[in-house]
Structure formats: C-alpha cells, structure tokens
Amino acid sequence: MVVVNWLQVLFNSAVTGSLYLLAAVGLTLTYGLTRFPNFAHAEFMALGAYAGYTIAEQLKLGFPYSFIAAFISSAALGAASYLLVFRPLTHRGATIIHLMVASIGLDFFVRHLIKQVWGGEQLSFRMVWPYFDVGPVRITGLWVALILSAIVMVGVMHIVLTRTRLGKAIRASANNPDLAMASGVDVEKIALVVWIVGAALAGVGGLFRAADTRLVPLIGWEILLPAFAVVILGGIGSFYGALIAAYVIGLAENFGVVFLVMFKLSTDYKFAIAFLILILTLILKPSGFGRLFGEGGKVV
Amino acid sequence: MSTILKAVDVVAGYGKLVVVHKVTVELKKNEIVVIVGPNGSGKSTLIKSILGFSKLFDGKILYENQDITGLRTDRLIRMGIGYVPQINNVFTNLTVEENLEIGAYPKKDKNEVKASISEVYDMFPVLRQKKNERAGNLSGGERQILALGRVMVLKPKILLFDEPTASLSPIAASQVLSYIREICDSGISVLMAEQNARKGLAVSDRGYILVDGRCVKEGSSKEILEDKEIGKLYLGLKA
Numbered sequence: 001m002v003v004v005n006w007l008q009v010l011f012n013s014a015v016t017g018s019l020y021l022l023a024a025v026g027l028t029l030t031y032g033l034t035r036f037p038n039f040a041h042a043e044f045m046a047l048g049a050y051a052g053y054t055i056a057e058q059l060k061l062g063f064p065y066s067f068i069a070a071f072i073s074s075a076a077l078g079a080a081s082y083l084l085v086f087r088p089l090t091h092r093g094a095t096i097i098h099l100m101v102a103s104i105g106l107d108f109f110v111r112h113l114i115k116q117v118w119g120g121e122q123l124s125f126r127m128v129w130p131y132f133d134v135g136p137v138r139i140t141g142l143w144v145a146l147i148l149s150a151i152v153m154v155g156v157m158h159i160v161l162t163r164t165r166l167g168k169a170i171r172a173s174a175n176n177p178d179l180a181m182a183s184g185v186d187v188e189k190i191a192l193v194v195w196i197v198g199a200a201l202a203g204v205g206g207l208f209r210a211a212d213t214r215l216v217p218l219i220g221w222e223i224l225l226p227a228f229a230v231v232i233l234g235g236i237g238s239f240y241g242a243l244i245a246a247y248v249i250g251l252a253e254n255f256g257v258v259f260l261v262m263f264k265l266s267t268d269y270k271f272a273i274a275f276l277i278l279i280l281t282l283i284l285k286p287s288g289f290g291r292l293f294g295e296g297g298k299v300v
Numbered sequence: 301m302s303t304i305l306k307a308v309d310v311v312a313g314y315g316k317l318v319v320v321h322k323v324t325v326e327l328k329k330n331e332i333v334v335i336v337g338p339n340g341s342g343k344s345t346l347i348k349s350i351l352g353f354s355k356l357f358d359g360k361i362l363y364e365n366q367d368i369t370g371l372r373t374d375r376l377i378r379m380g381i382g383y384v385p386q387i388n389n390v391f392t393n394l395t396v397e398e399n400l401e402i403g404a405y406p407k408k409d410k411n412e413v414k415a416s417i418s419e420v421y422d423m424f425p426v427l428r429q430k431k432n433e434r435a436g437n438l439s440g441g442e443r444q445i446l447a448l449g450r451v452m453v454l455k456p457k458i459l460l461f462d463e464p465t466a467s468l469s470p471i472a473a474s475q476v477l478s479y480i481r482e483i484c485d486s487g488i489s490v491l492m493a494e495q496n497a498r499k500g501l502a503v504s505d506r507g508y509i510l511v512d513g514r515c516v517k518e519g520s521s522k523e524i525l526e527d528k529e530i531g532k533l534y535l536g537l538k539a
Contacts, residue, residue, distance in 0.1 A: 165401070165408075168402055169402065171393055172394060175393045175394070178353060181372075181377075182351065182353075182373055182383045183403050186374050
C-alpha cells in the first residue's frame, strides 16, 4: 500500500502552480493584447533557462545573477519578436492564423539557434540548494525562491494593473484597442511593454524549471502545454483567472500523480492532466475563470 | 468663421471596397456640422477616414491648415481632435473614473488629470455618482454620457461623433444631442454622422447629405430641413 505525504503533495502543488503562473502570465497578457496564441513563448522560457545556466554554471556567478540574466535575455527576445516579427505582420493585415503560424516558425528558429549555441544534450544545474523540513514537508531553497518570485510578481502586476497609468492603459488597450488609440494611447508601445514583461517572466519560469529538473532545448515546450491550459482555464486574457488556474492545475497534476501511482499507472500520464483540463474547459466552460472576476478582473 | 477641419475629395472604404467617393466636408470654428443620409451611405466611413479607422484611398485631411493625412490616430488625438465612436465607445472593463483617466492619457501631470476629471464630473454629475461603477454595467444613455466625458477630459478643439444617438431611447438621444449643443457652445467645433436626420439637423448649423457615398446636398441645416423634396427623397422625412 502506498503511504502518501499529503502535505508534501500540497506543497509541491504550490511549487508547480507558481512555475505555471510565471510561464502563463505573459502568454495570457500578450494574447489579450495581440489576440493570438504565441507558440514562441516556449522559447522565451528556454532562452531564460539557458542564459541562467551560462551565468550560474559556466561563469559561476550565482543564482541571483542567473535570475537577472534569464529576465533580461528573455525580455530582449520578447521585444525582438514583437518588433521584428509580429508588429510588421500585423501592419500587413496578418490574421490570427498567420500570426500563430509565424509564432511556430519563430519557435523553431529560436530553438535551433539555442541548439547551435548550447548544444542539444541534456544539461544540469550543479548548484546545491539548502533544504529544511517543516513537519512532514521537505522544502528546498529553490522552491521557496520560486514561490516568492510568483508572489512578488502577482503583487507587482496587481499594483501596476490597477493603480498605475501604464496598467490602466494595458487594460484599456486589451479591452478596446481602437478606443484606446482614440484616447491618445500609443497601443503599440503598450503592447511592446507587455511582450517584454511577459517574456521576462517566462524566462524566469524556464530558469526555475531547469534548476529544479534539467535543461534540454525542448524545456519550453514541456511547460507550454500546461501554460496554455492555465490560460484557457483562467479565461483568455485574464490575469486573475490565470492566477487561480495555475494553482488549480498545479494541484490537479500533483494529486493526479498520486492517483496514477495508486492505480499502478505510469506517472508519464501526468502531462495528460493539463491537456485534459484544457479540453474539458473548452467543452464545458470556454470562458474559464475569467468571468468570476467580471470584466474588471480581466485584462481583456 | 475660419475653417478648422477640412476633408478634401475623400475616397475611403475598407479593404478594397470604396464606400465614400470624392466627398469634401468642411468644419468651421464653433459650429456643429452633421452628415446625414440613409444606412450604408458612408457617413461613418467618412468620419472614420479622418482618424484612420477606415482606409483613405485618396484625398486630403487638413486640420488648422496643416495636412494631417495618414497621421496615427493617437497623434491626432494629442493634436486636439476628439472622437466618440458609435459602438464600443467606453472601456467596459474599467470603472467610470478609470475611463476618464484613460481619456486624459496624454496628460502626464496627475493634478492636471484630477482637475480635468473634476470638471467633467461638474459637466455630467451622473458620472460622479457612478465613478466607481464598471462602465460595462451602465445603461446605454449613461455610456454615451461617459463617452462624451472621456473625450471632454482632454479639452479637444474639435469633436467627431459617429452616430451619437444610435440605439438610444428618444429621451436619452435628445439629452445627448443637447449635451453636444452645450459642448459646441463652450467653443468646441463638432462634426457628426447622425442617422436621425431630423434631430441631427435640428441641433446643427450646417449639414451634408450623403447617398451611396456621394454628397448630394450641402447647406445650412435650416435650409435642408425646409427642403421638402430633399427630405422626402433622401432622409425619410415626412412633409
């Protein structure tokens, strides 16, 4: 009989949820503003992970510096993607399908570029993280850093979106871009900011994932499916919806693994859990959690 | 009165479709000019072409004797041109106050923004009462008033309206038109496309009648209203 440490499972869910939140926030915000699912978001995560790896493992500068490197490198890639690919395409009248296919193309391009620079083999962070036990729950420093990063990000995003001129312009532009322009908002500049911030957060998410597991060129794609599930379950474009959805999917995945073990099934099926949630949401409640907050909670 | 806005020989539409054919419209300082005509006549397209929301195939837009053809919408707004669209004219996910703050977006001084919003509240007291309410919850008439408030925060020199009374009750429509008259009396010139020809002409100084994207008549509103033939043929007005 399997003995389950349920509190550990609960804590692990918070860790997974925090990771998915960092990965999904940019995806949902850029979708809200530019109205297409950006598959190249996977490479924002991957580039952040590899840049962080170089700083931490090759230059031996420590995790805080690799955090900054992940943030900046992915932010730069996000800006370049918007300015060089998606904005020009939009100006030429590209539809959602054109933009989506372009994002897949960009994803392949960046992934192969990453392979050229770092090689295709699996890499690992050798950093040893301190750990401690709280009752039956084992906690590592990396997990604490991940959860704290997610909490800080949520707090900052909430303040920015609700209290600042920029945040209100983001919400206005997502709600009605033409009207925002007719109010004097430079919507393209706002979209650029969102792409930069979203990509930077994804880069940080990728770094945490790589530091917690291992680093392969497909690392971004491994997180992209659950990130899309978070976006759909949270309600496309909804920051607060994504916040709840990330932890719901984190819980479902971790508790799902327990049940898979109990029923003597392969834990590889855990990747299907997010996919299942995504499909069920689309069938049963396509608006996801977004409506819970009314349109006020939604960025879109 | 000097001309503040002139759209010259405008050819406009959407994609490859031409809706407006060589129409010239002029707006002078301190006047209300209305563009009327049957559905699909190109009234809204003409207004939108001035701001870049429809495609301007040919023609020129002059504002304060400056050629503004093809300038970005947000730049035009910063130059003093206000625009109230027919539909989706408020940010439904923002509160009334946040809508006004976005209306004041080009202003960076917080105190100046506060003062401007306070002036708008004095102008439209209903907005002050509902300042924390989400715009998506307002009635059609209240939304239209908020849309007016949103553009007034920036104190524009001219205002363009796209069918301001569409989908409003007769009482709300009359209220909105009387607000537009007040706005003009405060020194802001108004150019509007209006589906309710009689009401639009009654509140305006001059008018243009568009049919199938072409201007078939222009003149003082009084003259157009009194021309029974024109009213019967193009505006659905009864003798």
